[in-house]
Amino acid sequence: MTENEQPKTKGRLFHRPLAFLCAALALQACGGGSGSSASKAPSGETPPGGVAWQWNLPAGFTPPPVPKDNPMSVAKVELGRALFHDVRLSGNATQSCASCHTQESAFTDNRSLSRGSTGEVHPRNAQPLANVAWNTTLTWANPNERTLEHQMLTPIFGTNPVELGVNEGNRASVLARFQSDAGYAQRFKAAFAGEADPVNWDNIVKAIAAFERSLVSADSRYDRSVAGKASLTAQETRGMKLFFGDQARCSQCHGSPNFNDQFSTAASLQADPSFHNTGLFNIGGTGAYPEPNRGVFEITGQAQDMGRFRAASLRNIELTAPYMHDGSIGTLEAVLDFYAAGGREVGNGLYAGDGRLNPYKDERISQIRLDATDKADLVAFLKTLTDTAFVTNPAFSAPASR
Known part of the structure; x- marks a missing residue:
């Protein structure tokens, strides 16, 4: 589920710093990260999709936003799981959603830039999907992309670049692959009960979105330590204090329960999500x-939005290299070197310029102060955010059979 940004929209999108910075205790997590159990809806009624989805969330998490026209159900999540891993969803039947979002890599692909089903290289780095249901926006830099259902239209049907490669010429034949599959016919019937013709593109999108909302990760060593079930080493503890303190300032952009600064729940939708220019580039000294x-800037055309991207979630960050929107930094150590330097200087070539002097850079980047020991401590702490249960959970893997 990589992104292809939409055309520019008119008007100005205002960006304010987030009003919240969650303290460490607000990030408590206990128990596993499956995020669900099979039970009936709280109302006692059985939804159209059969058995309702029961959120089984750790402390610090409340249920995420779910569109009213796509309620969660066990049958729908299981259908979405099968579709997510099925290469027949691509035009040439060679690539699935999971091709760019592999479970062992915390649902990213460990490429600098992802590749679509036809081999076309995407301009952005594939983002991990852990706790994606709580993300306020769903691409690197489109403030208007707010639902998984709408965002998914781009990787399926987008042409610039081609990802899954479904188009007007093959759209019907790709759908026919699932319409003619008896196993899928039963799955769609169970997930979308009462519909006369449930095997359609709208329901494919809804089912995959439901599966993606089930991808809950909150059982890392850090989570367990806060819950009193594990202990961090002295180095990891020093790194944690740096992370949440004023010296490293990490939590100012990575302070929510998902270790980012875009976090919405069913009860609290973030109206004005933040994006940041970190000083990766400054072409020709113009800020470009x-x-x-x-x-x-690709959306608004406003100069002050140049270089502003979403702060990525740091959960499972050890597994999701390379980093940044363009995958241009290969290791956690190099990322911390970049932030400690206040940005990146590109010495020569087409993109030459000193990102540390970018006029649109977030001023907080220049306030970070880290020495070699600090950086090593932070790396140690960041590795405690790895949730091994999440990346091995069979509930998220490809079904053994359809």
């Missing part, structure tokens, strides 16, 4: 970033 990776 390389096209088509100019951040929110």
